[in-house]
Amino acid sequence: MTTPTRPSLDDPSLTIPLEHAGIFEPIPLARTERQREFYDLRDGEMLLNMGPQHPSTHGVLRVVLKISGEQVVDLDPVLGYLHRGVEKIAENSDFHQIISHLDPLEYVASLFCEWSPVMSFEKLLDIQVPRRAEYIRVLTGELNRIASHMLFIGWYALDLGGITPILWSFAERDEIVEMLAAITGAKLLFNYFRIGGVNGDLNHDFMSRLGDWMSRAGAQLEAGMGLLNENEIFVRRARGLGILDRETALRMCATGPNLRASGVPFDIRRAHPYSVYPELEFEIPTRREGDSLARYLLRMDEVRQSLRIIDQCLHQMPDGPVMARLPRLLRPRPGRAYSAVEGPRGQYSCYAMSDGTDQPFRLRIHDPSFLHLQLVGLLMPGNLIADTMAIMASLDPVMGGVDK
Amino acid sequence: MDRAFRALIERTFGDVLTGPVRQRHDETEMRIRPGDVPQVMRTLHDDPRLRFEYLGDLAGVDTGTDFQVVYHLWSVVTPDWLRVVADGIPRDQPRIPSITFLWKGAEWMEREAYDMFGLVFEGNRDLRRIYLPDDFVSFPLRKDFHLPDDASRSPGGGVRPMEDAPTPADAAATTVRRTATAR
Amino acid sequence: MTAYWNRLSVGSRAFLIVVPALLVVGAILTVGIALLLPPVLGFLGANLPLARFAAAATAIIVVTIPTAFVIIYMELKVIAAMNLRVGPDRVGPYGTLMSVVHGLKVLAKEDFTPRGVDVPIFTLAPVVVFASIPLTMLVIPFAPGIFGQDFNIALLYFFAISGLSVVGLMMAGWASFNKYSLLGALRAAAQAISYELPLTLSVVGIIILAGTMSLNSIVQLQAGSFLDWNIWKQPLGFVIFFIAATAEANRTPLDMTEADQELVAGFATEYSGMRFGFFFFAEYVNVFVVSALSAVLFFGGWNAPFDWPFPVTLNLDPGGMGLGLIFLIALAPVVGTIILGLPFWLLSSRVSTLRALVIGFVLFNLLIVGAFMGWAFISAAWVSGLVWMVLKTFVFVFIFVQMRGTLPRVRVDQLMSFAWKWLLPAALLNIFVTAIAVSILANR
Structure with a gap:
C-alpha cells in the first residue's frame, strides 16, 4: 500500500508563484452591506472594542460595540482568535486520530463533540455499538451536561457581578469531573468515546463516587440555586433581558436550551432519537418567556431531568462488552453520513464524507455556540453595555466551539 | 429510512432533482442545482406537507472537481x-x-x-471572512490548498497584524506589515 | 593599619564603621535637639491649632495604610469563607501579611504611562482621589479628644471633601485615553451626583435633632445607653444613608465605576504600579471612613452601648511601693515566665524545657499586655471610646464585605432610577417627618 505523499514545508517546488495561482485569487468583494451599515458612524456614536482581552468575553472573542452613551446601538463579533482549522486537520488524520482533535472544541462539555463525529463514523462504517456502551455514553454524557450547566450558572452570576455562585457551582462541577476522571483519566478533555464504543468500562472508583454524589446531588443543587433564584437584584437584571421570540429563534437556527426557552420543544434526544434515549423516561422542559431568566431557569430544569436519566441508566444498564469488534484499519465505503446529538448548548452535529480511504474526505463540525453567538447581534441593540455580557452569557457560547 | 417520505420528495420536486433520492440509515438525500436552492428551500419550509422549519447544518464541500453546498x-x-x-x-x-x-441564522454558516471555500452566496448581506484575517488570500479547505505556499502568501504570512490604536498624531507611522520584505 | 583591617571579619568591620557613625550622629542629634527644641516647642505652643492639624494629618496618613491593609485582608478572608475557599494562608500567620505583600508588590511594579495619555492629569488623578479621603477622616471623632478638627460644619465639610474624589476619578478617566476609563469616569460622575443628594439629605434629620453639624456634638448627644442612639430616631435615614454610602464608596452592588465584567476596571484600566495602588487603597479607606461615619451618626460613635453595671476603680500608687517596685519589675517576668511555663513542662515530656519557657514567656506577655489594656480601657475614657468606635466601624466594614460576596451588581439605569425615584423622595419624607416631630415636641 502506498501512502499518498504530503507536501513538505521545505519543498521549494511546491511554492507556486503568485501570478500563476489563479484560483486562489479571492473574489473581489467590497465592504459588505452589513459592514457599511455598521462602520459608518452617525453623530454621537463611537466604537468600543470589547476583547479579545477582556475579563468576561468567555474566551478569546472580540466584540466591536457601537455605542451611543451607555446604550449599545449595534455590535459586530469578530471571531477567529481560537481558530485551529480542525476540519482541515481532520481531512489529514485517520478516523481514530480525529477524536482527540475534536475534544478541545467544546472544552466545557467535551464528550458531546466526540459523540456526534463518532456516531457519524459508525454510520459510515455500519457498526453496531454494544448496548452497554450506549448506556455508558448516555450516562457520562448526562453527567457532563450537568457539569456544563453548573459552569453556566456560575459564569452567568459572575457576569452579573456576583462572585460567590461560581465557586459554589464549581464545587459541584468538580465532583462530576473527578468522577469522569476516574474512568477517562482526564478532567477536561476526556477523549473517551471510540468508534464502536467507549474506551473502557465503568470502574469501582467511578461507581462509588457516583453513588455518593447521587444520594445528595438533588438537595445540593437546590440549595445552590437558592443563592440566585431568590436574589432580587439577579432576577431583576435577568428578567425581560434579551427576549428571543419563537419565530426569530427558529429563523436564527437557535438550538438547545436557548430555543426551548423560547417555547419550542425541540430536543434532538426526542426529535430525532439516537443511542438509547428512546428507552429512557424524561421530559423536555420548555419556557415561554424567552428572556435571560428563562434561559437560566431552563438549564436548572434540565439538570433535574439529567439526574432522572442518570438514575434510569444506572438501573437499566445491561452487562456486556463496551466496544464493538472492529478491523484495525477503518476504511468505510464511500458515502456521506450526518448525525446530531443534543449537547448542553444545543445541537452538535457532524457531517462526514468518506472517499473509501482511511481518512475522511470532508468533515464538517457544527457547533451550537457559533449560531448562538450570532444571536447576540440580534438581541443586543438597544440594551446597555452592562447587559452585553449578561445577554451573551445567557446564550452560553464556548469560544472553542465557535472558532473551531 | 422513511420510504413514504422519499416518494413525497420525488412527487414534489420531480423536475428539479438532478439525481435519485438516496436513503441510508436515518438520512434522505436529494440533489438539486444551485440555482434551484431558494425555490426548493421555500417549498420545504412553507409546504404544510413538509414543514422543514429547522435548519440543522450548512456545509460547503469541495469534491476536487466542483463545489457543493450541503444543507x-x-x-x-x-x-x-x-x-x-x-x-x-x-x-x-x-x-x-x-x-x-429563510433562515437568517445561516448568515454566519455561509x-x-x-x-x-470561497463560495459566494448571493443575497447574503455580510459575506466576508469570519475566521481568517481579512487580508488572507486563499481558501484553506479547498482540495488544492497547500499550506507552505498559500498561507505564506497572505500578508503577514498568515499572521494577523496587530490592531494598533495609535494616537491620531502618529497613526501613519505605526502601521508595520511584515510583507514589506516578503513581496 | 591596612593589614590589621584586612584581618578583620565582616562583622567586625561593620562594627568598626557603625559604632563611630552612631556616636557622631548621636552627638549631633543631642546638640541639635538641645538647641532647637525650645524654639520649636515655643512655636508649637503659640500655634496650637496648626500643630494639632499637622499632627492629626500625619497620624491619619500613617494610620490609613494599615487600616486599608486590615480591610483588604478581612475582605480576602471573609469572601473566601463565603466562597468555600481558604483564602490567603501562606504569607505570615494565617496569611495576615498578604495585604502588606500586596502593597509591596504594587510599589515594586512598573509605573506605566501609556502612549497618548495626558501625562500631568494622568499622574495627578490618583493623588487627588487618595488625598480626599484622609481629609475626610480629619473631622471624624474616634474617641473623646481623638479627632482632627471639631468644626461646627464638620458634616458639610465631610460631604464636600468626599465629593472631591469624583474629580479625581473624572481626571483619571479623561486622561487615560481609553474608552473604558472614560465610561467608568462618566458613570462615577453620574453616580456621585445622584447619590450625593440622598446621602446628604438622609442626615438632615440628624442635624435637625442635634441642632448642629459638629460630629463631636452629635456623638455627645447620643451619650447614654444604646437606646439613646440616633438609629432609633432615624431608622429610615439610616437605611438611605447606608445605601447611598455604598454607592459613594463604589462598593458592590453599586460599584458601577469599575464593573470589571463590563468596563474591565473602569477608570483604573490604564493604571499600574503605585498609581493603581492609590486607587486601591483609596477604595478601602473610603469603606472605613463611610463605616466610621455611619457609626458616628447613627450608632453613638465612641459611646459604649451600655453603662458598666458596677463601678470599677483602680487605685494604683506605684510610688508607694518604694524599692519593692524595682524588685517587682525585675522579678515579675522571670517568675511569671516560670510559673506559666511550668504546667506545659509538666504536662508532657515531649515539650522541651526551652519550649516550655518560650510558651511561658509568651503567655506572660499576653497576660501583662491584656492587664494593661484592661486597665487602660477602664481608667482612660479615650481608650474605651476608641475600642467601641473601632468595633462599630468594623461591623459596618464587615457588612460591606459581606455584601460584596453576596450580591450581583445592579445595572446602571436601575441604579439611577433607584436613586431618583426611591431614595430621594424617601429622604425628603424623612426630613419632613423629623421636622414635624421636632416642632410638635418643641411646642408642647
Whole structure:
C-alpha cells in the first residue's frame, strides 16, 4: 500500500508563484452591506472594542460595540482568535486520530463533540455499538451536561457581578469531573468515546463516587440555586433581558436550551432519537418567556431531568462488552453520513464524507455556540453595555466551539 | 429510512432533482442545482406537507472537481434528516443563492463556507471572512490548498497584524506589515 | 593599619564603621535637639491649632495604610469563607501579611504611562482621589479628644471633601485615553451626583435633632445607653444613608465605576504600579471612613452601648511601693515566665524545657499586655471610646464585605432610577417627618 505523499514545508517546488495561482485569487468583494451599515458612524456614536482581552468575553472573542452613551446601538463579533482549522486537520488524520482533535472544541462539555463525529463514523462504517456502551455514553454524557450547566450558572452570576455562585457551582462541577476522571483519566478533555464504543468500562472508583454524589446531588443543587433564584437584584437584571421570540429563534437556527426557552420543544434526544434515549423516561422542559431568566431557569430544569436519566441508566444498564469488534484499519465505503446529538448548548452535529480511504474526505463540525453567538447581534441593540455580557452569557457560547 | 417520505420528495420536486433520492440509515438525500436552492428551500419550509422549519447544518464541500453546498433539515413529518445537496458549483464561478431570506441564522454558516471555500452566496448581506484575517488570500479547505505556499502568501504570512490604536498624531507611522520584505 | 583591617571579619568591620557613625550622629542629634527644641516647642505652643492639624494629618496618613491593609485582608478572608475557599494562608500567620505583600508588590511594579495619555492629569488623578479621603477622616471623632478638627460644619465639610474624589476619578478617566476609563469616569460622575443628594439629605434629620453639624456634638448627644442612639430616631435615614454610602464608596452592588465584567476596571484600566495602588487603597479607606461615619451618626460613635453595671476603680500608687517596685519589675517576668511555663513542662515530656519557657514567656506577655489594656480601657475614657468606635466601624466594614460576596451588581439605569425615584423622595419624607416631630415636641 502506498501512502499518498504530503507536501513538505521545505519543498521549494511546491511554492507556486503568485501570478500563476489563479484560483486562489479571492473574489473581489467590497465592504459588505452589513459592514457599511455598521462602520459608518452617525453623530454621537463611537466604537468600543470589547476583547479579545477582556475579563468576561468567555474566551478569546472580540466584540466591536457601537455605542451611543451607555446604550449599545449595534455590535459586530469578530471571531477567529481560537481558530485551529480542525476540519482541515481532520481531512489529514485517520478516523481514530480525529477524536482527540475534536475534544478541545467544546472544552466545557467535551464528550458531546466526540459523540456526534463518532456516531457519524459508525454510520459510515455500519457498526453496531454494544448496548452497554450506549448506556455508558448516555450516562457520562448526562453527567457532563450537568457539569456544563453548573459552569453556566456560575459564569452567568459572575457576569452579573456576583462572585460567590461560581465557586459554589464549581464545587459541584468538580465532583462530576473527578468522577469522569476516574474512568477517562482526564478532567477536561476526556477523549473517551471510540468508534464502536467507549474506551473502557465503568470502574469501582467511578461507581462509588457516583453513588455518593447521587444520594445528595438533588438537595445540593437546590440549595445552590437558592443563592440566585431568590436574589432580587439577579432576577431583576435577568428578567425581560434579551427576549428571543419563537419565530426569530427558529429563523436564527437557535438550538438547545436557548430555543426551548423560547417555547419550542425541540430536543434532538426526542426529535430525532439516537443511542438509547428512546428507552429512557424524561421530559423536555420548555419556557415561554424567552428572556435571560428563562434561559437560566431552563438549564436548572434540565439538570433535574439529567439526574432522572442518570438514575434510569444506572438501573437499566445491561452487562456486556463496551466496544464493538472492529478491523484495525477503518476504511468505510464511500458515502456521506450526518448525525446530531443534543449537547448542553444545543445541537452538535457532524457531517462526514468518506472517499473509501482511511481518512475522511470532508468533515464538517457544527457547533451550537457559533449560531448562538450570532444571536447576540440580534438581541443586543438597544440594551446597555452592562447587559452585553449578561445577554451573551445567557446564550452560553464556548469560544472553542465557535472558532473551531 | 422513511420510504413514504422519499416518494413525497420525488412527487414534489420531480423536475428539479438532478439525481435519485438516496436513503441510508436515518438520512434522505436529494440533489438539486444551485440555482434551484431558494425555490426548493421555500417549498420545504412553507409546504404544510413538509414543514422543514429547522435548519440543522450548512456545509460547503469541495469534491476536487466542483463545489457543493450541503444543507441538513429537520421536520416533524419524517424521522429522517433531509440532506439537500446543491451540486455542481463550478470552480471558476462559485456562486450560489443565499438562504438567509429563510433562515437568517445561516448568515454566519455561509460566511464560514465563503471563508473556507470561497463560495459566494448571493443575497447574503455580510459575506466576508469570519475566521481568517481579512487580508488572507486563499481558501484553506479547498482540495488544492497547500499550506507552505498559500498561507505564506497572505500578508503577514498568515499572521494577523496587530490592531494598533495609535494616537491620531502618529497613526501613519505605526502601521508595520511584515510583507514589506516578503513581496 | 591596612593589614590589621584586612584581618578583620565582616562583622567586625561593620562594627568598626557603625559604632563611630552612631556616636557622631548621636552627638549631633543631642546638640541639635538641645538647641532647637525650645524654639520649636515655643512655636508649637503659640500655634496650637496648626500643630494639632499637622499632627492629626500625619497620624491619619500613617494610620490609613494599615487600616486599608486590615480591610483588604478581612475582605480576602471573609469572601473566601463565603466562597468555600481558604483564602490567603501562606504569607505570615494565617496569611495576615498578604495585604502588606500586596502593597509591596504594587510599589515594586512598573509605573506605566501609556502612549497618548495626558501625562500631568494622568499622574495627578490618583493623588487627588487618595488625598480626599484622609481629609475626610480629619473631622471624624474616634474617641473623646481623638479627632482632627471639631468644626461646627464638620458634616458639610465631610460631604464636600468626599465629593472631591469624583474629580479625581473624572481626571483619571479623561486622561487615560481609553474608552473604558472614560465610561467608568462618566458613570462615577453620574453616580456621585445622584447619590450625593440622598446621602446628604438622609442626615438632615440628624442635624435637625442635634441642632448642629459638629460630629463631636452629635456623638455627645447620643451619650447614654444604646437606646439613646440616633438609629432609633432615624431608622429610615439610616437605611438611605447606608445605601447611598455604598454607592459613594463604589462598593458592590453599586460599584458601577469599575464593573470589571463590563468596563474591565473602569477608570483604573490604564493604571499600574503605585498609581493603581492609590486607587486601591483609596477604595478601602473610603469603606472605613463611610463605616466610621455611619457609626458616628447613627450608632453613638465612641459611646459604649451600655453603662458598666458596677463601678470599677483602680487605685494604683506605684510610688508607694518604694524599692519593692524595682524588685517587682525585675522579678515579675522571670517568675511569671516560670510559673506559666511550668504546667506545659509538666504536662508532657515531649515539650522541651526551652519550649516550655518560650510558651511561658509568651503567655506572660499576653497576660501583662491584656492587664494593661484592661486597665487602660477602664481608667482612660479615650481608650474605651476608641475600642467601641473601632468595633462599630468594623461591623459596618464587615457588612460591606459581606455584601460584596453576596450580591450581583445592579445595572446602571436601575441604579439611577433607584436613586431618583426611591431614595430621594424617601429622604425628603424623612426630613419632613423629623421636622414635624421636632416642632410638635418643641411646642408642647
